Amino acid sequence: MAEEERLKRPTWDEYFMAITRQVATRSTCTRRRVGATIVKKKQILATGYNGAPRGIRHCAEVGCLRERLKVPSGQRHELCRGLHAEQNAIIQAAVHGISIEGAVLYSTTFPCIVCAKMLINAGISCIYYAQGYPDEYSGKILEEAGIAFEHLDGPES
16 A cells, blocks of 8 residues: 555545534434534534434434424424534534634535524634535525535535
8 A cells, every 4th residue: 555545634624524424423313314513723612413402302212293294304494303413513512601703614414594594693604514405595695694605525425
C-alpha cells in the first residue's frame, strides 16, 4: 500500500459529516433518521438527532401518527411527537450554556422551514447537508438571511 493512501485523512467536512451520520443512528423516528452536529473552529459544540422529548415514549414504541394519517414528508410537522435533529442540537447547546452564534451546522438532511428559522435566529453561519428535504421554503428563507448551504456528496448522500 502506498504511503499516501495509508495516511489519507478525511477533510474536515468529511470528518464532521461522518460523525453526523453516526449521531443519526440514535434516532427513534420510524420514518427518517437524521443527525445534526454544530461545529465552531473545528470543535463540536453540540449534536442532536430526531426523536421524542425526554421522558416521552418514542415513535418506535408507540408508532407514528403521521404515518397512520399518511402525511407526506415535509408536511404537518406539528403532528409529529418528535423534535428534529437541528432542534435537539440547538436545545443541547442552550441547556449547557454554549453559544452557537457563528457556528456551522452539519446535517444528514436539509433543514425544514421550522428548523431553518431556528438556525437563522441561533446565528448559524453555514449549513452542510447530505440529503435534500421536500420543503420548498426553507432554502429561500436561508438565502434571504444570507446563510450559505452546501450539499456534501458522500457514501450515504
